[in-house]
Amino acid sequence: MTTITRKTDADRAELLQGTLDMLILRTLLTGAAHGHAITKHIQRTSDEVLQVEHGSLYPALHRLVKRGWISAKWEVSKERNREFKYYRLTPTGRKQLARERSKWAQMAAAIHRVMEIA
Amino acid sequence: MSDTRDGRDGDFERELKSHLDLEAEERQSGGASSAEAHFAALRAFGNSAAVAEDVRCIWHARWIEQFLHDLRFSARLLRKSPSFLAVALLSLALGIGANTAIFTLIDALVLRTLPVDHPRELERLEGYFSNPMYRELCERNQVFASLIASQATPVSLVAIHETDRAVAELVSGNYFSTLGVQPFLGRVISDEDDAPALSHPVAVLSYRFWQQRLGADPVVVGKVIRINNYPFTVIGVAPANFSGVAVESRSDLWVPIMMQPQVFETGISTLDDTGNGWLRILGRRKPGLDEAAAQAGIVVTLRQIAKEGRHKLYRNNIDRAQIHLFPGAVGFSQLREEFERPLYLLMAVVALVLLIACMNIANLLVARSAVRRREIAVRLSLGAGRFRLVRQLLTESLALSVAGGALGIAFAVWGLQILLRFLPSRIGQNLMPVALDAHIDARVLLFALSVSILTGVLFGLAPALQSTRADLTVSLKDEGTALVSGPRRFQLGRFLAVGQIAMSLLLLVGASLFLRSLQNAYNADIGLRTENILMVSLNPELSGYSAAQESDFMRQLLARFESFPGVLGVAASQVPFLTGEEDGGGFIIPGKPLPADYHDRSILLNRVGGDFWNVLGTRIIRGRGFLPQDNATAPPVAIINESAAKHFFPGEEAIGRKVRFRGVDKVEVIGICSDSKYASVIESTPRIAYTTLDQNNLFLGSGERTIYLRTTGDPRPLMPLVRQEIRSLDSALPLYDVKTLADQKSESLFQERMIGALSGFFGGLSLLLAAIGLYGVMAYSISRRTREIGVRMSLGAERASVLWLVLRDCLLMVAGGIAIGIPLSVWLSRLVSSQLFGISAGDPFAFLAATFVLACVGAAAGAIPSYRASRVDPLVALRYE
Numbered sequence: 001m002t003t004i005t006r007k008t009d010a011d012r013a014e015l016l017q018g019t020l021d022m023l024i025l026r027t028l029l030t031g032a033a034h035g036h037a038i039t040k041h042i043q044r045t046s047d048e049v050l051q052v053e054h055g056s057l058y059p060a061l062h063r064l065v066k067r068g069w070i071s072a073k074w075e076v077s078k079e080r081n082r083e084f085k086y087y088r089l090t091p092t093g094r095k096q097l098a099r100e101r102s103k104w105a106q107m108a109a110a111i112h113r114v115m116e117i118a
Numbered sequence: 119m120s121d122t123r124d125g126r127d128g129d130f131e132r133e134l135k136s137h138l139d140l141e142a143e144e145r146q147s148g149g150a151s152s153a154e155a156h157f158a159a160l161r162a163f164g165n166s167a168a169v170a171e172d173v174r175c176i177w178h179a180r181w182i183e184q185f186l187h188d189l190r191f192s193a194r195l196l197r198k199s200p201s202f203l204a205v206a207l208l209s210l211a212l213g214i215g216a217n218t219a220i221f222t223l224i225d226a227l228v229l230r231t232l233p234v235d236h237p238r239e240l241e242r243l244e245g246y247f248s249n250p251m252y253r254e255l256c257e258r259n260q261v262f263a264s265l266i267a268s269q270a271t272p273v274s275l276v277a278i279h280e281t282d283r284a285v286a287e288l289v290s291g292n293y294f295s296t297l298g299v300q301p302f303l304g305r306v307i308s309d310e311d312d313a314p315a316l317s318h319p320v321a322v323l324s325y326r327f328w329q330q331r332l333g334a335d336p337v338v339v340g341k342v343i344r345i346n347n348y349p350f351t352v353i354g355v356a357p358a359n360f361s362g363v364a365v366e367s368r369s370d371l372w373v374p375i376m377m378q379p380q381v382f383e384t385g386i387s388t389l390d391d392t393g394n395g396w397l398r399i400l401g402r403r404k405p406g407l408d409e410a411a412a413q414a415g416i417v418v419t420l421r422q423i424a425k426e427g428r429h430k431l432y433r434n435n436i437d438r439a440q441i442h443l444f445p446g447a448v449g450f451s452q453l454r455e456e457f458e459r460p461l462y463l464l465m466a467v468v469a470l471v472l473l474i475a476c477m478n479i480a481n482l483l484v485a486r487s488a489v490r491r492r493e494i495a496v497r498l499s500l501g502a503g504r505f506r507l508v509r510q511l512l513t514e515s516l517a518l519s520v521a522g523g524a525l526g527i528a529f530a531v532w533g534l535q536i537l538l539r540f541l542p543s544r545i546g547q548n549l550m551p552v553a554l555d556a557h558i559d560a561r562v563l564l565f566a567l568s569v570s571i572l573t574g575v576l577f578g579l580a581p582a583l584q585s586t587r588a589d590l591t592v593s594l595k596d597e598g599t600a601l602v603s604g605p606r607r608f609q610l611g612r613f614l615a616v617g618q619i620a621m622s623l624l625l626l627v628g629a630s631l632f633l634r635s636l637q638n639a640y641n642a643d644i645g646l647r648t649e650n651i652l653m654v655s656l657n658p659e660l661s662g663y664s665a666a667q668e669s670d671f672m673r674q675l676l677a678r679f680e681s682f683p684g685v686l687g688v689a690a691s692q693v694p695f696l697t698g699e700e701d702g703g704g705f706i707i708p709g710k711p712l713p714a715d716y717h718d719r720s721i722l723l724n725r726v727g728g729d730f731w732n733v734l735g736t737r738i739i740r741g742r743g744f745l746p747q748d749n750a751t752a753p754p755v756a757i758i759n760e761s762a763a764k765h766f767f768p769g770e771e772a773i774g775r776k777v778r779f780r781g782v783d784k785v786e787v788i789g790i791c792s793d794s795k796y797a798s799v800i801e802s803t804p805r806i807a808y809t810t811l812d813q814n815n816l817f818l819g820s821g822e823r824t825i826y827l828r829t830t831g832d833p834r835p836l837m838p839l840v841r842q843e844i845r846s847l848d849s850a851l852p853l854y855d856v857k858t859l860a861d862q863k864s865e866s867l868f869q870e871r872m873i874g875a876l877s878g879f880f881g882g883l884s885l886l887l888a889a890i891g892l893y894g895v896m897a898y899s900i901s902r903r904t905r906e907i908g909v910r911m912s913l914g915a916e917r918a919s920v921l922w923l924v925l926r927d928c929l930l931m932v933a934g935g936i937a938i939g940i941p942l943s944v945w946l947s948r949l950v951s952s953q954l955f956g957i958s959a960g961d962p963f964a965f966l967a968a969t970f971v972l973a974c975v976g977a978a979a980g981a982i983p984s985y986r987a988s989r990v991d992p993l994v995a996l997r998y999e
Contacts, residue, residue: 018499034136034137035133035137036140036141053164054137054162054163054164054169055163055165055168055169055172058133058169058172059169059172059175062177063176066176066177074132082136083136084136085136
């Protein structure tokens with residue numbers, strides 16, 4: 001297995017908590033996952049730019065469960081024959097994801113326009 | 119996932135462990151040893167204990183801890199803006215205090231139940247009943263387990279040495295047992311004491327009376343006291359919280375009904391008189407019966423008894439004879455009947471004032487939260503729940519409102535004293551002294567707390583919700599650079615200001631109407647002279663004077679008063695004017711058919727003496743006044759007023775006619791006098807007949823006398839001299855009130871004065887609050903538009919046009935408020951037309967005056983910030999961030 005290289009601190013972007021929620025929801029769109037897997041997925045997909053602090057992951061997950069946007073269940077993993085706590089998107093969570101997505105897109109577009117205008 | 123605290127903790131431990139194991143595995147596969155891998159995983163994770171704590175926090179929202187934290191935070195924040203704190207606390211204290219004071223009165227008069235057993239089972243019977251009717255109703259009714267009768271009356275009492283005035287309540291034998299009142303000392307009146315007449319001169323003292331006038335003598339049982347000069351034996355003392363079934367008059371002692379002839383001032387027995395209704399009846403319903411059944415049942419019994427024809431009061435219209443039942447839990451109250459509606463009116467007024475104050479504070483909060491906008495936006499974006507933030511802002515509002523409420527209690531205590539001073543000192547047919555037990559107790563405090571909390575939520579919720587709307591994009595913009603004025607979120611402030619102005623107009627219109635009404639009442643021509651007249655009331659008969667002795671005594675006294683320096687004339691009457699008391703009777707003209715309605719054949723009576731016509735200003739129009747020849751042995755004579763003459767002798771000459779009046783035949787009408795009021799300023803002009811006190815023996819009545827002294831100047835300095843003079847003739851004779859007739863008139867207008875004064879005060883207060891609110895809104899709006907103003911001026915706008923631009927904004931709000939307020943006032947003022955005197959509810963002048971005052975104040979409130987805006991240096995404005 002390759003060693004996991006980490007970028008320097010300067011390049012690591014700080015992730016606002018609200019955005020983290022959105023990323024978690026998006027990750028779960030493709031299927032159920034446990035906490036560790038979610039972190040890895042975000043890291044990989046963002047090409048190591050986004051590093052999730054484990055200290056903020058679990059509070060975020062539990063908060064999302066409390067809000068009813070995701071649900072949690074202990075299940076036996078197929079690969080490892082071990083129990084993990086799997087998280088899934090709920091229908092309300094799906095709607096919330098759509099909402100956050102469009103808000104984010106708006107904001108990003110706005111910033112982009114400002115930056116790109118001569 | 120388990121829901122218990124331990125379950126969740128255990129759950130997270132497992133989750134954490136599985137996470138760390140995975141992480142360690144990854145590292146191991148990268149070449150680290152097992153121990154190294156685990157250590158690295160743990161380190162990479164960070165502070166697992168802290169994370170566990172965070173997760174725990176999410177599930178167990180620590181309400182109390184967070185609440186206390188919010189409180190401390192709010193306190194710190196409020197301390198930083200002392201002017202806001204002061205304004206908010208003051209307005210809240212005034213608003214909540216006023217509401218609490220009026221509620222205390224309402225509670226004491228309308229809501230509080232008697233301290234008796236199962237008060238909800240009691241019913242009050244409407245009206246006054248004769249003793250024989252009461253006894254028959256007791257025996258024959260099917261719906262009440264027991265009926266008790268009572269009536270209170272003032273008496274002269276000698277407890278130890280001095281003669282005093284006291285209130286005695288005549289009660290039936292089952293009074294105490296039905297109410298479930300146990301004696302504190304000795305025993306209470308029972309059925310044996312109630313028969314036969316005059317056989318049981320026993321008395322039960324009230325706790326307060328026993329403490330205050332008898333020094334809480336432990337061996338009081340068995341002592342003899344003299345009531346109206348007749349000996350009574352004290353058999354017991356009532357418990358401390360019981361003072362009878364009448365709300366505003368505290369009974370000092372209770373005696374059996376059968377002692378009535380000794381206890382009533384007239385000395386005449388009414389015990390067997392079926393034509394004299396004087397008892398009030400309370401009944402305890404039989405178990406299982408409701409009010410409707412009791413009402414139906416008692417009416418049936420009444421009609422049965424009436425049909426047998428033995429009762430004079432129920433000879434006519436038997437089939438329509440009625441007894442209405444009212445809830446007995448709250449006791450009897452004359453004051454309540456007269457005063458209930460004005461009290462509710464006042465409650466509405468102060469509720470409105472509080473509402474206006476709330477709107478003010480809401481506005482201030484909106485302005486403040488705009489300053490904290492960035493802080494709130496950051497906290498929201500960091501993931502603070504909106505609910506959590508709203509909770510914190512609400513805690514701030516609640517802390518403010520509860521603090522204001524606590525301060526308001528102090529205001530309420532003071533306000534209650536002022537309100538109580540408006541109450542008359544005596545009320546009712548027999549002028550019972552008013553002693554209302556109104557004080558701040560647990561119920562009132564609960565009310566104040568509830569109002570405080572409600573207020574806090576009311577003014578805090580909208581601003582809290584509005585300022586936490588998660589508009590992240592807006593927070594990124596620098597607020598001062600908005601070139602277009604009036605962002606959407608500011609509409610709340612303008613809306614509130616317009617609402618305040620509308621409500622303020624309503625209160626001002628009300629104040630205008632009530633004050634004019636009061637003025638009309640004061641200036642109304644009542645046909646009596648009220649300036650510079652001193653009146654003193656006494657009752658020689660109650661101290662044992664015979665008719666001849668009393669006559670002598672009065673003659674001496676009047677002569678002495680006449681010789682006082684500065685006294686222009688002295689007069690006397692039996693019934694004191696403008697006190698609400700009345701005396702009267704049937705006026706029957708022989709040869710003419712008798713009007714069916716009792717009211718049409720009745721007339722008020724006052725027996726007068728001395729120089730009555732000159733002193734009190736009623737003029738003899740035709741015929742003659744009383745002369746010395748109209749004495750005890752001469753034929754009975756009377757003088758009637760114009761209204762009486764027109765009513766009883768339409769189109770004919772009344773003088774010389776002989777009528778039957780008050781049981782006396784051939785009373786000759788010798789004169790006609792001008793109309794005047796009798797018992798109150800605002801009553802419709804009554805028909806009055808006057809007879810002379812010299813013919814006292816012929817026209818029987820009570821022994822009370824009131825003497826009037828007409829003086830050249832202020833009569834008050836004469837008061838001690840008058841007292842002294844009476845005491846020199848008879849030192850033991852108790853005097854009732856010594857006051858001027860002008861003061862009596864004032865007292866009789868207590869409702870109008872109270873409503874006028876309070877509506878005026880609160881109208882003014884609401885105007886002030888609305889002005890402050892308007893000023894605040896204007897100042898804030900201008901600060902938002904500073905850049906715009908700078909731009910306009912630098913583009914060449916005149917200062918005047920800038921002034922107009924801003925002022926127009928303000929005037930629009932004022933106009934809007936007035937536009938809403940006027941139809942609202944027109945609609946609501948109709949509800950209070952019964953409280954008005956001499957002015958209609960739609961009086962245009964009142965509306966115009968209120969509108970004008972409001973417009974002026976509103977314009978002024980807007981003018982100041984507008985003027986300041988026009989003086990802004992354009993360069994400064996453009997640089998404003």
